[in-house]
Structure formats: structure tokens, C-alpha cells
Amino acid sequence: MTSTHTPADGVVASGVSIFADALDAQAVPVSRVDWRPPMEGTADDLATVATDPLRVDANRRAAEAMMAVQAMIVDVAPASEVLGLEKGQFLHAGPPLAWENASGPMRGALMGAAALEALVDDPEDAEALFASGQSVSLEPCHHRSAVGPMAGVVSPSMWMWVLEDPTDGRRTYCSLNEGLGKVLRYGAYGPEVLERLRWMSDVLGPLLSKAVRGSEPVNATSILGQMLQMGDEAHNRNRAGTLMLMRDLAPAMVNSGADAADIAKVFEFMGGNDHFFLNVAMPACKLALDAARGIEGSTMVVAMARNGTEFGIQTAGTGDEWFTGPAQIADGLYLGGYGPDDANPDIGDSAITETAGIGGFAMATAPAIVRFVGGSVPDALATTRRMREITLAENDRWPIPxxxxxGTPTGIDVTKVCRTGVLPQINTGMAGRVAGTGQVGAGLVTPPAEIFPKALAALAARTRARQS
Incomplete structure (x- = not known):
């Protein structure tokens, strides 16, 4: 279907491009409008939600609440203390998941975590433990105000970043970043993985805790604003953010009284891991988005998360309900001899960054990211502009030079996604589909399209119930 309108200075055309092309060939000035029909089967629900008298104000309040949050780093402590995790309890990325449906990297991460917690001597023995379901439990990180990158597995002895909004005392949490390659979050569980995790629990976590408790709270929201102007997009590129975090914590580390060799090792570890700040950026974004939860009538997305099998979203106006579909395999660049057949479907809570308006939504701030995830510099700029079509606001705290x-496009609107067919763009790492492999690449991915009509249907049902 195509429509044309002839103003005084030319033709405005939308729809099938053949008509605009024909006018171009005849030297007729043409203004092209990128029009797309709504997603199939959403027309009635879109019409219902459009009539909801709460929607406009609810979305305004949701966006404003999210953008008003200041995320402060206030502590680093074991998950057993801050999350109440007990032996045998494990958190994971994404929507709820049963062991029998877990992907290779999720299984690998859980097996490694079981060995870390001394539930088994050999990670391979953990398969039978999880299959039996005895003495172990699985729960999404999001259900405990936490987020986890990739597999996102958290066990009681792992140390967590603790972020707080000083206005209301709400807190969010995330584990410490291990680095890239063969690491637990990518499903690896070899001896070197467990050795690194034990060092993180014995040395890194306690030293970070001393540094955080021995200095003024670090403003993670402010660091995010600065790093976006320094070439990071805060999902797959966190180099500037990591260095600024080191700058803020280094004096307190040096003055902590800890062993000098341990301090040097921690500096080396943080400085050699450009992704270290990611695990601060993620809970900062969750803290902001959680401020918008529970606003009746709002169509804003407050979480996007993947468990390696399913991709799920939650909205401000539908409580804790998950709307899920099959996770997709990213399109990107592979490490070494790996290829598409080696990659697991998308996994991790790190899409919370895109949900808040950074990561893939802020690719224009970090054109160098295309060398890691694929695409081109013009693609990066176009992606950020395109995300404006499906968002409610621009976040002035995070400007794009x-x-x-x-401001970065912020506040994904379910109705705009369904009306335009434009899907959120996510930058992501890729885990090997076979447990124990580790990272195989990085790339770009979008959610499965069907989850947005599902969320829209639930929002429409609530609208009809209120109007009846």
C-alpha cells in the first residue's frame, strides 16, 4: 500500500518505494516517509490501549521516575549477606528457567558454581545434582533485584556490587566481572575458571569492599554520562568507565592496609579487563528502571533479559509478569575458528542497558564498537536515530556529542514497537552452545518480535478491565 501527497514543492510518498523511484526518475522532488504497518494481529489491542486515559500520564511518570534516579555504589559484599542466598540456591539471567530447558552455557555456569560452592568435587558431577532437583533451586536474578551478565549465575559465596538510590533507599546488585574468554558467565568451568573465582572471593571482593566503605559513595549514573562522551556505550565497550571507577577507588584501596601485592594484583586485574565496569552499569540501569515498576497504564518496558533459551520482557504496567519467546542467535564477529554453528542463542541480563537507553541504543557514542560487534560507523549512527521511533523520551543525562x-533514546514503548515493527537493537557477547566452551564472539541481536504483541495484549486486557 502506498500513499502520495503533492505539496507545492513536490511529492510526499510513503509505502512501497517503486512509486517514489518512478517519480525520482522523472526529476519530481520526492520526500520519502518510512511507513510500516503495525505488527500482525495488534490493531485491536493498539486501539484499546490508545483509548486508555491513564496511558499518557503513566508513561510520562515512568520515564521521569527512571531518569531521576541516581545510582550510588555503596557496598561490595557476598551474595549470602546481601541477597540472602543459602547453600544450594542459585540465581541466573533471564526469565524463569528449569534445568531441563537450560542451554549449554547456562548448564556450564551452574555446574561451575556448584563446584565453587563445594556441592560437588567435579563440575561434571553437578549435572546429576541439578537434574534431580534435590537440595538445589534456580531463580532469576531479577526476582532478587539483581542482574547478571551472560549466564548470570550467582551463588552464595560470590561477591556483589551494591547500588542504592539515596532518595528512597532501593538497592540493586550484580556480581563482579571476570573478564572475557573462558569465564563462568560464558559457560566455562575448567580449573582456571574456578581458581579465578576463588581469588575474586578471597582477595578482589574484600579489597573492593574496603575501598567502597572507605570512601564517599561512587556515583555510577554520573560515570555513565561521562563515559558515553568518551567512546563507550556501556554494554560491550566500558573502557573509559572502568578507568574512571579505578580512579575513584584507587586511593581507598592503597590506604586500606591490605597487602601491597594484593593491591597490585587487583589493579592489574581491573586494568586488564575493559568490561569490569559493565557489572556496575547493569545494576545502575536496573535501579533506574525499577523506579518505574508498578505504574498502572504505562506501556514502558522495564526489563529485557535472556536465559539462553528464552528472551523475556516486563513492562511498568503489568507487574512481574514475563512475556517470552525463543532467544535469537546474534549476527556478528567470531573469535578464532568459531562460527555461527558454535554460538548459543542470546543470553544474559545485560540487555538492561539497552532497556535504559544505552548499549545498542547509544551506538552513536561509540562508533569503534562496530569493530567488536560488526556493522559500520554509519550503521551505528543510524541505529541510535532509529531507536527514537520506539522510545518515550531522550535522557539529557546521557547526551550524544x-x-x-x-539525549539517548530512553523508555521503550510496547505500543510504538507494535505500531512500527522496529525492534530494540542489542549489542551482545556470544557464548558457545556447548557447556565449557566460553566466549565465541560478539554481535548484534534483536528480541523475538512476538513478545511485544504478547505484552500489548496483557496491557489491553488490563485497560478493558478498568473500563468495564
Whole structure:
């Protein structure tokens, strides 16, 4: 279907491009409008939600609440203390998941975590433990105000970043970043993985705890704003953010009284891991988005998360309900001899960054990211502009210099996604599909399209119930 309108200075055309192309060939000035029909089967629900008298104000309040949050780093402590995790309890990324449906990297991460907690001597023995379901339990990180990158597995002895909003005392949590390659979050569980995790629990966590408790709270939201102007997009590129975090914590580490060799090792570990700040950026984004939860009538997405099998979203107006579909395999660049057949479907809570308006939504701030995830510099700029079509606001705290300091597109609107067919763009790492493999690449991915009509249907049902 195509429509045309003839103004005084030319033709405006939307729809099938053949008509605009024909006019171009005849030297007729044409203004092209990128029009797309709504997603199939959403017309009635879109019409219902459009009539909801709560929607406009609810979305305004949701976006404002999210953007008003200041995320402060206030502590680093074991998950057993801050999350109440007990022996045999494990958190994971994404929507709820049963062991029998877990992907290779999720299984690998859980097996490694079981060995870390001394539930088994050999990670391989953990398969039978999880299959039996005895003395172990699985729960999404999001259900405990936490987030985890990739497999996102958290066990009681792992140390967590603790972030707090000083206005209301709400807190969110995330584990410490291990680095890239063969690491637990990518499903690896070899001896070197467990040795690193034990060092993180014995040395890194306690030293970070001393540094955080021995200094003024670090403003993670402020660091995010600065790093976006320094070439990071805060999902797959966190180099500037990591260095700024080190700058803020280094004096307290040096003055902590800890062994000098341990301090040097921690500096080496953090400085050699450009992704270290990711595990601060994620809970900062969750803390902001959780401020919008429970606003009746809001169509704003407050979580996007993947468990390696399913991709799920939650919205401000539908409580804790998950809307899920099959996770997709990213399109990107592979390490070494790996290829598409080696990659697991998308996994991790790290899409919380895109949900908040950074990561893939802020690719224009980090054109160098295309060398890691694929695409081109013009693609990066176009992606950020395109995300404006499906969001409620621009976040002035996170301006984009190359786009004349436009704020990042923020607040994904389910109705706009269903009306335009434009899907959120996510930058992601890729885990090997076989447990124990580790990282195989990085790339770009979008959610399965069907989850947005599912969320829209639930929002429409609530609207009809209120109107009846």
C-alpha cells in the first residue's frame, strides 16, 4: 500500500518505494516517509490501549521516575549477606528457567558454581545434582533485584556490587566481572575458571569492599554520562568507565592496609579487563528502571533479559509478569575458528542497558564498537536515530556529542514497537552452545518480535478491565 501527497514543492510518498523511484526518475522532488504497518494481529489491542486515559500520564511518570534516579555504589559484599542466598540456591539471567530447558552455557555456569560452592568435587558431577532437583533451586536474578551478565549465575559465596538510590533507599546488585574468554558467565568451568573465582572471593571482593566503605559513595549514573562522551556505550565497550571507577577507588584501596601485592594484583586485574565496569552499569540501569515498576497504564518496558533459551520482557504496567519467546542467535564477529554453528542463542541480563537507553541504543557514542560487534560507523549512527521511533523520551543525562548532544533514546514503548515493527537493537557477547566452551564472539541481536504483541495484549486486557 502506498500513499502520495503533492505539496507545492513536490511529492510526499510513503509505502512501497517503486512509486517514489518512478517519480525520482522523472526529476519530481520526492520526500520519502518510512511507513510500516503495525505488527500482525495488534490493531485491536493498539486501539484499546490508545483509548486508555491513564496511558499518557503513566508513561510520562515512568520515564521521569527512571531518569531521576541516581545510582550510588555503596557496598561490595557476598551474595549470602546481601541477597540472602543459602547453600544450594542459585540465581541466573533471564526469565524463569528449569534445568531441563537450560542451554549449554547456562548448564556450564551452574555446574561451575556448584563446584565453587563445594556441592560437588567435579563440575561434571553437578549435572546429576541439578537434574534431580534435590537440595538445589534456580531463580532469576531479577526476582532478587539483581542482574547478571551472560549466564548470570550467582551463588552464595560470590561477591556483589551494591547500588542504592539515596532518595528512597532501593538497592540493586550484580556480581563482579571476570573478564572475557573462558569465564563462568560464558559457560566455562575448567580449573582456571574456578581458581579465578576463588581469588575474586578471597582477595578482589574484600579489597573492593574496603575501598567502597572507605570512601564517599561512587556515583555510577554520573560515570555513565561521562563515559558515553568518551567512546563507550556501556554494554560491550566500558573502557573509559572502568578507568574512571579505578580512579575513584584507587586511593581507598592503597590506604586500606591490605597487602601491597594484593593491591597490585587487583589493579592489574581491573586494568586488564575493559568490561569490569559493565557489572556496575547493569545494576545502575536496573535501579533506574525499577523506579518505574508498578505504574498502572504505562506501556514502558522495564526489563529485557535472556536465559539462553528464552528472551523475556516486563513492562511498568503489568507487574512481574514475563512475556517470552525463543532467544535469537546474534549476527556478528567470531573469535578464532568459531562460527555461527558454535554460538548459543542470546543470553544474559545485560540487555538492561539497552532497556535504559544505552548499549545498542547509544551506538552513536561509540562508533569503534562496530569493530567488536560488526556493522559500520554509519550503521551505528543510524541505529541510535532509529531507536527514537520506539522510545518515550531522550535522557539529557546521557547526551550524544556526534548527534548534537541529543539525549539517548530512553523508555521503550510496547505500543510504538507494535505500531512500527522496529525492534530494540542489542549489542551482545556470544557464548558457545556447548557447556565449557566460553566466549565465541560478539554481535548484534534483536528480541523475538512476538513478545511485544504478547505484552500489548496483557496491557489491553488490563485497560478493558478498568473500563468495564
Amino acid at each position: 556526534v548527534l548534537d548532544f541529543m
